[in-house]
Amino acid sequence: MDLNLFTRRSEHEWEIPQHEDMRVPAMIFASEALIRDMDQKVYEQAVNVAKLPGIVKASYAMPDAHWGYGFPIGGVAAFDPDQGGVISAGGVGFDISCGVRCLHTGLTRADITPLQKDLADALYYRIPAGVGSTGAIRLGAAEMDAMLVGGARWAVENGWGLAADLERIEESGQMLHAKPDEVSQHAKQRQRDEMGSLGSGNHYLEVQEVTAVFEPSIAQVFGLKIGDIVVMIHCGSRGLGHQIGTEFLKRMAMSAQQHGIRLPDRELACAPINSDLGRSYLGAMRAGINCALANRQILTHLVRQVFADLLPQAMLPLLYDVSHNTCKVEEHRTNGEPCKLYVHRKGATRAFGPGHPDLPEPLRAVGQPVLIGGSMGTGSYVLAGTTESESHAFSSACHGAGRAMSRHQASRTWKGRQVIDELAARGIIIRSPSMRGVAEEAPDAYKDVSSVVDAAEAAGLAHKVARLEPLVCVKG
Amino acid sequence: MSAHWEHFPHDADVGVRGVGATKAQAFEQAALALTAVVTDLQSIEPQQAIEVECEAPDDELLLADWLNSLIYEMAARRMLFSRFSVQVDDHHLRSQAWGESVDPARHHPAVEIKGATYTSLRVAQEDGEWVAQTVVDV
Numbered sequence: 001m002d003l004n005l006f007t008r009r010s011e012h013e014w015e016i017p018q019h020e021d022m023r024v025p026a027m028i029f030a031s032e033a034l035i036r037d038m039d040q041k042v043y044e045q046a047v048n049v050a051k052l053p054g055i056v057k058a059s060y061a062m063p064d065a066h067w068g069y070g071f072p073i074g075g076v077a078a079f080d081p082d083q084g085g086v087i088s089a090g091g092v093g094f095d096i097s098c099g100v101r102c103l104h105t106g107l108t109r110a111d112i113t114p115l116q117k118d119l120a121d122a123l124y125y126r127i128p129a130g131v132g133s134t135g136a137i138r139l140g141a142a143e144m145d146a147m148l149v150g151g152a153r154w155a156v157e158n159g160w161g162l163a164a165d166l167e168r169i170e171e172s173g174q175m176l177h178a179k180p181d182e183v184s185q186h187a188k189q190r191q192r193d194e195m196g197s198l199g200s201g202n203h204y205l206e207v208q209e210v211t212a213v214f215e216p217s218i219a220q221v222f223g224l225k226i227g228d229i230v231v232m233i234h235c236g237s238r239g240l241g242h243q244i245g246t247e248f249l250k251r252m253a254m255s256a257q258q259h260g261i262r263l264p265d266r267e268l269a270c271a272p273i274n275s276d277l278g279r280s281y282l283g284a285m286r287a288g289i290n291c292a293l294a295n296r297q298i299l300t301h302l303v304r305q306v307f308a309d310l311l312p313q314a315m316l317p318l319l320y321d322v323s324h325n326t327c328k329v330e331e332h333r334t335n336g337e338p339c340k341l342y343v344h345r346k347g348a349t350r351a352f353g354p355g356h357p358d359l360p361e362p363l364r365a366v367g368q369p370v371l372i373g374g375s376m377g378t379g380s381y382v383l384a385g386t387t388e389s390e391s392h393a394f395s396s397a398c399h400g401a402g403r404a405m406s407r408h409q410a411s412r413t414w415k416g417r418q419v420i421d422e423l424a425a426r427g428i429i430i431r432s433p434s435m436r437g438v439a440e441e442a443p444d445a446y447k448d449v450s451s452v453v454d455a456a457e458a459a460g461l462a463h464k465v466a467r468l469e470p471l472v473c474v475k476g
Numbered sequence: 477m478s479a480h481w482e483h484f485p486h487d488a489d490v491g492v493r494g495v496g497a498t499k500a501q502a503f504e505q506a507a508l509a510l511t512a513v514v515t516d517l518q519s520i521e522p523q524q525a526i527e528v529e530c531e532a533p534d535d536e537l538l539l540a541d542w543l544n545s546l547i548y549e550m551a552a553r554r555m556l557f558s559r560f561s562v563q564v565d566d567h568h569l570r571s572q573a574w575g576e577s578v579d580p581a582r583h584h585p586a587v588e589i590k591g592a593t594y595t596s597l598r599v600a601q602e603d604g605e606w607v608a609q610t611v612v613d614v
Contacts, residue, residue, distance in 0.1 A: 039487055067487035069593040069613065094590040094613045131514060131585030132554050132578030190551045200588040201614045239551045242590040242613075246544045253594065254533060266536075266594040406485035407587070407614070436586035476588070 001038050012063075012459035013392075016043065022050040026059040029393065029459040034063055034451060037404075041067035042074075048264040049077050053272070054085025056334055056341055060393040062348050063455035064402035064447070069093070070267030073347035076396040078332065080341055081273040086261065087281055088270035089252050091344040092327050094245035096288030098203075098236030099323035100371040100399075101169075101296050102382065103316045105307065107229040109209050112471060115310055116429060119207060120472040122306045124431035127205055127299060128197040129476040133433075135196035137298065144188050145180040147195070148240075151290030152321075155297035160196075161304075165297065167360040168318040170350065173297070175290050179283025183240065184247055187284075190239030191291065196298035200437060200476035202400075203235040204373075205299065208380060208468035215465045218366045218384045222319060224466045231316065232380055232468065233299050234373045235476075236325065237292035244288045248281045273342055282327075289326060296321060319382075320369035324349045324399040332394050343394050351385035351397040351462045370462045372453055373400045376430060376473045377423050377443030381453045383462035397462040401449035410445035411436055419443075423473075432475035441475060481509035484596075486611045491596055492543070493609035499535065499599065500562040502606035503542055503569070507560045510543055510592075513612060514550075515583040520558035522574030531568045535599035538567050539608050543592035546573065547612075550589070554578050587614045 006014040006028070014035055016026040026046040028035060042065045049071055050059035056078045065074030070090035079085030112119065128135050139147060147154045152173030156163055166173035198205060210228040213219045224230070237244075252269035256262075259272055271277040300318065307314040327344045334341070352359055352368040359368055367385035374380045378401070389395045405413070416435025419442045423430055432438050450467075457464045479501050484491035490513050494505025511517055528545045532538040542562075550556060557575030578585060590613040597610040 041487070069595045069611070073488060090594075094593075130580060131588045132580055132583075134554075186548060186552075190548060193554075200585070201590075242551075243548065246547075246591040249591075249594065250532070250537065250541065250544075253537065266597065269594070403488050406487065407490055408483050408485050411586070433580045434584050434586045436584065440586060 001035055001040055001043055003035065005043060012455055016047060022047060024050050024055050024058045026050045028061040028065060029455065029461060030063045031451065031455040031458065034455055038065060039067045042072045045070065045072040046075065048268060049075060051264045052086055052268060052270060053261060054079045054083040056080050060396065062396065062398040063459065064398040064400055064452045066402045068346060070265050071346040074398065074402065075346045076344065076348045076393045078341040078343045078394050079273065080339060085273050085342060086270035087273050087278045087327055087342055088268060088344060089245055089248035089281055090267045090269050091346055092285055093325040093346050094242045095236035095325055096241035096244060096285055097292030097323040098325045099292060099296065099321060100232060100234045100373050101300065101321035102319040102371050103231040103300060103303065104223055104319055105229045105231060105314045105316055107311060107314050108227045109229065111311060112207065112229050116471060119310055120429040120431050122310055123205060123303065123472065124474050126302050126306050127474055129474055130200050130433035133197055134193035137195040139192060139195060147294050148180040148183060148287035148290050149178050151175055151293035152297040155294045160298045160301035165300065165318045169293060169321040170323055173293055175286045177283065178286035178290050180287050182280045182284035183244060183287050187240045187243035190243045194238040195295060196302060197238060198299065198476045199235050199238055202441060203476045204376060205474040206232045206470045207472040208232055208470050210466050211469045212467040215463055218463060218465045221363065221366045222369055222382060222465060224382060230468060231303055232373065233296055235296060237288045238295060240291045241288040244284045248284065251277060285327060289323065292323060320371065322349050322371050345396055347399050348396045349399045350395060351389050352395050353385045353387040353389055370397045372398060372449065374449035375401055375443040375446035376441060376470060376475060377428060378449055380468045381449065381464065382466045382468065383453065383456065384465050386460055386463055388460045389462060392459065392461055398452050398456045401446040401452055403445060404447045405445040407440040410442050411439045414439045414442045428470050429472045430475060438475060479505050481505040483509060489611055489614050491609060491611045493607065496606050499606045500564045502608035503539060503562045503564065504560040506539065506543065506608045507546055510546060510589065510612065511557055513589060513614060514585045514587060515556060517558050519583050520556045521576045522559040523576045525572050525574045528571045528573060529569065533567060536597050538569055539599050540592045540594060540597060540610060542569055543610065543612065547589050547591060556583060589614050
């Protein structure tokens with residue numbers, strides 16, 4: 001992007017001053033190199049979000065921002081219901097509560113190496129992945145509604161996981177005030193066979209090794225040290241969330257005029273928080289969050305079963321679970337006053353700093369774990385929320401590497417088999433039902449996750465704690 | 477130029493574009509482009525037909541609705557479709573789609589489509605041809 005479009009507020013803060021009918025400025029957090037490479041569409045989309053009613057402080061974009069739908073991916077925006085603020089289905093995205101969770105294993109590289117291939121095969125066999133795959137669980141109508149209300153708590157109560165997992169999940173594993181009645185039969189139908197499945201695209205399950213520790217004191221609290229093996233799961237609310245997103249996008253686009261909202265882009269379809277449609281969406285979206293939390297919980301249980309068979313000495317407690325496509329009600333300070341805001345994070349991770357009351361007691365002193373998924377050949381990161389992040393972007397940080405190349409271009413540049421062989425030569429085992437899917441997800445189709453994470457740290461959004469590198473990747 | 481479809485790039489996802497002599501034909505071609513995001517069209521046998529109907533206040537929302545209806549049918553029935561017949565009457569669409577159940581071993585589906593977005597959404601007549609396009613989230 002043209003740097004002349006911005007007022008540089010600090011080394012890593014690029015402001016788009018308020019102009020035209022923007023209600024607030026926009027702010028992009030990035031290094032100079034990242035912002036130069038960023039798509040011009042990020043600028044346009046960040047500006048458009050700043051035009052929505054009731055937006056507070058600024059429309060933000062994280063260092064991994066790229067061209068999204070309505071909102072940039074990597075976008076953060078908070079709305080005040082008392083100022084006519086809106087809730088946007090496009091601002092949450094189709095994959096409601098898509099997120100990442102990280103499990104400890106208590107194992108080291110030496111424990112894994114002799115069984116690496118067996119582990120890859122067993123995980124691939126046990127975890128349904130890819131198009132047309134179904135989970136082993138079939139939910140009837142009453143169970144579906146119970147799942148949509150209970151989230152990961154419902155899953156644990158039904159035998160998928162441990163009670164101790166819940167405090168390591170945002171919202172303690174259960175998003176309150178979910179309304180299954182606001183979720184259509186189509187959405188429930190689409191989910192019927194999909195509980196406990198990984199999905200496809202950029203979703204994955206990886207066995208990873210901790211290869212670097214940057215903040216030993218925080219890493220110790222998180223239970224991470226060099227050589228440790230962890231499991232990272234990236235997936236979302238599956239068909240149910242996608243269907244909720246699709247249906248409310250249309251309803252919000254069609255009713256915007258009636259609510260007196262002029263949409264700068266149809267994809268920014270939204271409704272006042274204080275409206276029937278806004279409340280309906282909120283209830284449905286919260287049910288979608290619970291679906292994602294339950295799904296990641298069931299996958300966790302399946303992973304534990306695989307480890308119990310192959311490496312029975314392993315214990316797999318949960319480090320943390322974050323969601324990066326959400327809208328949540330949070331208390332933030334604006335103009336020095338505490339205020340309840342509806343914070344949209346679309347491809348951005350909540351990053352509460354030390355002392356935040358919503359963090360579980362064992363983590364409260366050091367801040368929230370922020371889990372950043374990289375591409376399958378590079379690495380992932382664990383960060384921690386900072387105190388200063390609150391004043392930057394409502395305690396938010398980046399969520400991943402972000403694509404550098406379209407799927408189309410990636411599948412023409414690489415062959416899946418070649419990607420798999422190259423990664424195998426580096427000791428990384430890939431299992432996937434689709435060679436084209438692997439080609440589209442080739443490591444070099446993504447931006448360098450390290451530069452994104454470095455920029456997030458330099459901007460004060462989060463501290464870098466540890467780097468993780470994959471040994472096994474199951475790709476949907 | 478005869479009816480055809482193509483993909484166009486988007487940073488994170490894929491654009492689908494159908495071109496035809498009529499709006500209905502452009503919608504049929506856009507549906508082929510949609511399926512081609514998932515798998516090779518030639519690999520799908522048009523064995524079984526389903527009917528899809530949808531309605532929206534304008535052409536563009538109708539296109540998004542049409543593609544979203546197919547995405548729903550693909551997910552709920554676990555099917556892939558390779559032949560489409562569309563009739564558009566004002567802002568009401570009726571169609572038949574022919575396809576078969578997903579067979580991962582034969583179709584090697586690359587990716588599951590989450591939804592059709594309103595990004596780069598356009599239905600227009602240009603130089604005597606109809607173009608129907610949008611970006612789909614995968």
